[in-house]
Amino acid sequence: MGEYVGESVRRSGGEERVTGKLAYAADLHIPDMLHAKLVTLDCAHARIVGIDTTGAAELAGVRCVITAADLPQPVPRYGPVDRDRPVLAVEETKYYGEPVAIVVADTENIASEGAALVRVTREQLGGVYTLEEALAPGAPLVQDPALRPESPLRGSNIYDQWHYRWGDPDNTSADLVIENTYRFPMQVHFAIEPHVFIAAPGEQDGVVIWSTVQHPFVLQREVAGVVGLPLAKVRVIATEMGGGFGGKGYPKLEPLVALVALRTGRPVRLLMSLAESFLMGRRASSAVTMQNGFDADGRLVFVRSSADYLIGAYGDITKRIVGKAAYVATGPYSVRDVDVTARAVFSHTVPATAYRGFGAPQYLWALESQMDEAARQLDMDSLEIRLRNLPAKSTVLIPGETPVDGEWAEGLTMAAKAIGWHTPLAAGRGRGVAIGIKTPRAGATSQVIVRLHHDGSASILTGTTEMGQGSQTVFAQIAADCLGIPFHGVNVVSGDTGRAPFDAVTASSRSTVCMGNAICAACEDIKGKLRELAGELSGAAPGGIVVSDGRVRVSGSSLSYGDVIGGVYGRGEGEVIGVGEFRQPKDDRHPLGGPSPFWEIIFVAAEVEMDLETGSYALTRLATVADIGKAINPAQVEAQDEGGALMSIGQAQMEQLIIDREGIPRNLGALDYRIPTTMDTPLEVASLLLENADGPGPFGAKGVGESGAIAVAPAVCSAVSQATGVTFTQLPITSEDVWRALRHRAANT
Amino acid sequence: MRPFNYARPQSLREASQLLSTHTGRAALMAGGTDLIVQMGRGLHSLELAIDIKRVSDLGDQVEKMPGGVRIGALTRLEDLAANEVVRASFPALSEAAGSVGSVQIRSRATIAGNICNASPAADTAPPLLAYGAQVNIFGIAGRRTLSMERFFTAPGKTALLPGEIVESLDLAFPKEGTGSAFERLARRAGMDVASVSVACLVWHSGSVRLGFGAVGPTPIVAEGEETDSMDWVGEYVKPVSDIRAGEDYRRAMVVALSRRAVKRSRKRMGEDA
Numbered sequence A: 001m002g003e004y005v006g007e008s009v010r011r012s013g014g015e016e017r018v019t020g021k022l023a024y025a026a027d028l029h030i031p032d033m034l035h036a037k038l039v040t041l042d043c044a045h046a047r048i049v050g051i052d053t054t055g056a057a058e059l060a061g062v063r064c065v066i067t068a069a070d071l072p073q074p075v076p077r078y079g080p081v082d083r084d085r086p087v088l089a090v091e092e093t094k095y096y097g098e099p100v101a102i103v104v105a106d107t108e109n110i111a112s113e114g115a116a117l118v119r120v121t122r123e124q125l126g127g128v129y130t131l132e133e134a135l136a137p138g139a140p141l142v143q144d145p146a147l148r149p150e151s152p153l154r155g156s157n158i159y160d161q162w163h164y165r166w167g168d169p170d171n172t173s174a175d176l177v178i179e180n181t182y183r184f185p186m187q188v189h190f191a192i193e194p195h196v197f198i199a200a201p202g203e204q205d206g207v208v209i210w211s212t213v214q215h216p217f218v219l220q221r222e223v224a225g226v227v228g229l230p231l232a233k234v235r236v237i238a239t240e241m242g243g244g245f246g247g248k249g250y251p252k253l254e255p256l257v258a259l260v261a262l263r264t265g266r267p268v269r270l271l272m273s274l275a276e277s278f279l280m281g282r283r284a285s286s287a288v289t290m291q292n293g294f295d296a297d298g299r300l301v302f303v304r305s306s307a308d309y310l311i312g313a314y315g316d317i318t319k320r321i322v323g324k325a326a327y328v329a330t331g332p333y334s335v336r337d338v339d340v341t342a343r344a345v346f347s348h349t350v351p352a353t354a355y356r357g358f359g360a361p362q363y364l365w366a367l368e369s370q371m372d373e374a375a376r377q378l379d380m381d382s383l384e385i386r387l388r389n390l391p392a393k394s395t396v397l398i399p400g401e402t403p404v405d406g407e408w409a410e411g412l413t414m415a416a417k418a419i420g421w422h423t424p425l426a427a428g429r430g431r432g433v434a435i436g437i438k439t440p441r442a443g444a445t446s447q448v449i450v451r452l453h454h455d456g457s458a459s460i461l462t463g464t465t466e467m468g469q470g471s472q473t474v475f476a477q478i479a480a481d482c483l484g485i486p487f488h489g490v491n492v493v494s495g496d497t498g499r500a501p502f503d504a505v506t507a508s509s510r511s512t513v514c515m516g517n518a519i520c521a522a523c524e525d526i527k528g529k530l531r532e533l534a535g536e537l538s539g540a541a542p543g544g545i546v547v548s549d550g551r552v553r554v555s556g557s558s559l560s561y562g563d564v565i566g567g568v569y570g571r572g573e574g575e576v577i578g579v580g581e582f583r584q585p586k587d588d589r590h591p592l593g594g595p596s597p598f599w600e601i602i603f604v605a606a607e608v609e610m611d612l613e614t615g616s617y618a619l620t621r622l623a624t625v626a627d628i629g630k631a632i633n634p635a636q637v638e639a640q641d642e643g644g645a646l647m648s649i650g651q652a653q654m655e656q657l658i659i660d661r662e663g664i665p666r667n668l669g670a671l672d673y674r675i676p677t678t679m680d681t682p683l684e685v686a687s688l689l690l691e692n693a694d695g696p697g698p699f700g701a702k703g704v705g706e707s708g709a710i711a712v713a714p715a716v717c718s719a720v721s722q723a724t725g726v727t728f729t730q731l732p733i734t735s736e737d738v739w740r741a742l743r744h745r746a747a748n749t
Numbered sequence B: 001m002r003p004f005n006y007a008r009p010q011s012l013r014e015a016s017q018l019l020s021t022h023t024g025r026a027a028l029m030a031g032g033t034d035l036i037v038q039m040g041r042g043l044h045s046l047e048l049a050i051d052i053k054r055v056s057d058l059g060d061q062v063e064k065m066p067g068g069v070r071i072g073a074l075t076r077l078e079d080l081a082a083n084e085v086v087r088a089s090f091p092a093l094s095e096a097a098g099s100v101g102s103v104q105i106r107s108r109a110t111i112a113g114n115i116c117n118a119s120p121a122a123d124t125a126p127p128l129l130a131y132g133a134q135v136n137i138f139g140i141a142g143r144r145t146l147s148m149e150r151f152f153t154a155p156g157k158t159a160l161l162p163g164e165i166v167e168s169l170d171l172a173f174p175k176e177g178t179g180s181a182f183e184r185l186a187r188r189a190g191m192d193v194a195s196v197s198v199a200c201l202v203w204h205s206g207s208v209r210l211g212f213g214a215v216g217p218t219p220i221v222a223e224g225e226e227t228d229s230m231d232w233v234g235e236y237v238k239p240v241s242d243i244r245a246g247e248d249y250r251r252a253m254v255v256a257l258s259r260r261a262v263k264r265s266r267k268r269m270g271e272d273a
Helices: A012-021 A054-058 A107-115 A131-135 A216-227 A254-264 A276-281 A318-325 A362-376 A382-389 A408-418 A469-484 A509-540 A562-567 A635-653 A707-726 A735-747 B011-019 B035-038 B077-082 B086-087 B090-096 B110-114 B125-130 B231-236 B249-271
Strands: A032-041 A045-053 A062-067 A101-105 A119-124 A157-166 A178-183 A196-202 A206-211 A234-238 A267-269 A283-294 A300-310 A335-344 A429-438 A445-453 A458-462 A490-494 A546-548 A549-552 A557-560 A575-583 A598-608 A615-626 A684-690 B004-007 B026-029 B050-051 B062-065 B069-073 B134-138 B144-147 B152-153 B164-170 B178-185 B196-203 B209-215 B219-226
Touching: A032 A107, A032 A254, A054 A062, A054 B090, A062 A107, A062 A254, A101 A107, A101 A254, A131 A300, A131 A335, A131 B178, A157 A254, A157 A318, A157 B035, A178 A362, A196 A254, A196 B110, A206 A254, A216 A254, A254 A267, A276 B125, A283 A362, A300 A362, A318 A335, A318 A362, A362 A382, A362 A707, A382 A408, A382 A429, A408 A429, A408 A615, A408 A684, A408 B231, A429 A707, A445 A469, A445 A509, A445 A562, A458 A469, A458 A509, A469 A490, A469 A509, A469 B178, A509 A546, A509 A549, A509 A562, A509 A575, A549 A562, A557 A562, A562 A575, A562 B069, A598 A707, A615 A635, A615 A707, A635 A707, A684 B125, A707 A735, A735 B249, B011 B050, B011 B164, B026 B035, B035 B050, B050 B219, B062 B086, B069 B086, B077 B086, B077 B090, B077 B110, B086 B090, B090 B178, B090 B196, B110 B125, B110 B164, B125 B178, B125 B219, B178 B249, B196 B249, B209 B231, B209 B249, B231 B249
Parallel strands: A032 A267, A206 A234, A300 A335, A458 A490, A615 A684, B004 B050, B026 B050
Antiparallel strands: A032 A101, A045 A119, A062 A101, A157 A335, A178 A283, A196 A206, A196 A267, A283 A300, A429 A598, A445 A458, A445 A575, A546 A549, A549 A557, A598 A615, B062 B069, B069 B164, B134 B144, B134 B164, B178 B196, B196 B209, B209 B219
């Protein structure tokens, strides 16, 4: 083991963040920059009859007003999977907040004033805003069937559907069968930093984009497609972000801003407010129906499930979200007979996109609630019923998938023990456990360049972006130990497509494992080259030269990296460039394109204290156990789990985006959309780690980041259910919901 | 936010004159914690914000007077919550002031701002009603005093006439043998608008005077006798359903919180004795 891996090295950029010194995208001032404001309608689905831009165009300080008619025809479309989203609304708006025009002006205030002067004549059209409406016979179609002429689903609002099955689910039986439908609400990411998009023409006839974007390479590809430039002429710089959570993953309005910048010949900035950021993307709401069969001992015999995810007006990344979520619908449990179907359903609402957990929370909350209901009916302990269904290490959980790679029963037991599971429970309290699991993105590639400078320091050029998760620190720790150099001698250049090689996405808890392995490979490449250089210098055969602990040992003498590089290239000159990549095996027969590199899993135990009169409840104890393999930086892992837990507490207790019957969101912004405050945190929190060095990443690491956000809400629900005896089938569970459920139960007994 | 003009008068007379010459197009601003947020959301198209923080004849302290206290209009909620006299004699007001927003908001928001914004959910309104506060009002034509219960007229509306400014609030010390408390429910534990709030003042005899927030178009006052269920308070409230809570939940909670407030007031009465 090296010197830095496993240590809670102080994270780079932390001080700048907490003191406000960090330059976020909104702090950038590009010389000669213009400011843009979107024109949107006061309704969701509407036909655009006419747009009168005269008033705005005449306003002093307005540089231009652009509508779909001013764009190349047909209006360019983009999207990470299907290119279905137009740069500006064409003929009709499909959701509240969809831009119909953009006003560019000298200042932000003038742009706002100009946007208010654009007169749009529109005819409001009927829309579909719920699963029931979207799936009703004769429902208005959200997507133009001409966009998918080949698809058999083009005449419906179903974007895509999935079916997974194994065992013999048609001829199965069980002692106990439980069926419920669980409804999960829309939620927004609520990154503290709103979205900011800046584009500037120039730099060798290309375009430069600064954006709050997690995946700059996806954006580069989509912008290049829209503006018609080669990739080399589109440079995307992902600024350090104040939170992403998936909401900053896929292209938003950057293609529009890029077109406008090229049109005006000047840098253009579009700054979103927090409320406007809510209209950039959201989590899919869902209805998950689960029928679970158990034997008398509490063993899960079968799972039959059908789920609908309500996505928005455009596909975005939802094909992957729903397909992957349904794939792990049985969670961490071994089930003999399985039949799972899922559909992604279009609606006239804000596009659904990636959100920490990527579709898994919707299923796992349903599954875990079913486990609790079974435990109650079988009069079993809710920890015990789970332990009976957890697979042993190396078991194949899903046919064709990576076998179980951790000690899962150990993890769950650890979490339960941490809140005193077997100690007597005080009156008015309830306890629950739950497991969060997901598979990181399969078949994805991370490539990296590591430069070893002639003074023995190193620079990592990585496409992985920094949004507060601490990847830069972890990468520097890994490189420092691989090369045997001081941590402070490693610099990380990240998230710039003009400087760093390709990285698929910064998401899916994959960076430590995937980019981390690529960095290790690049460091090995450097060591190999050092051996060659030392051989050249000394005449010794490279095979007999050893590079370790930051030294090069050749025929009895020990040289520094500087000695070798300087010796070859001249004093104070040259460097050694290491190239590395991590590529996951692709398998076209695999439903996700290939097996998962590892299982990301977390075990949670929660205790709540109920106020049965008002229905309010507080978390008294919370313990999470992440099966992390090896924590490269334990403090950062704990912070990830705590942050995820707090986010998930919001899902359990208060978060939901409310869309009214006309398709208009009713709680845009911080005043009306509730997320937890520090006052809402549990009284006691333990973030524990299970470190068995059994992951595929550097030093045996697995990934972290999403799991904390998956299982805390189910554990809290489980505890509330235990305290009240009620199975809740809708999130969030507010005080009012508890009060209503208790009143309903009292009226029926 | 649209551009607007800003004035910083030095005297009440000057402020009042500015306000009356721009009736309907100007607003007073102290802490700005309501006004600026509302302007940012486009709820006001103000031409003029009149900053009264430098008005020399407006107080920002709690002054002890014979028989009670006088709270200057510019008294910040953080100071009000922490004030020793308020904590000892008007604990429901201290609790209510301390439950508004966050430390940052309370360090700017003022007592006059909280009542003049006239939100039905204003946290300080229920205790001010329960304690029978008097509102001292300055106008060019002269000063007048209005009881708290006549001050609120509709959501966002007060009984202030054009050009009038709240100067201070007077609270008489409760009689010996009384106790008081404040209770609230919100959707989360920190920094939230109340879904229901209740303040009460209980006399040893069993008489109670209560103030309710967020259960009607204005804060509401009620008087009656202490009972075990306190369900009679339901007669006084007119809650609606909104994104914060349902009508029936509010109705049930105003009764439950009244019971709790009475119970805690009783306990405090015992501590004083």
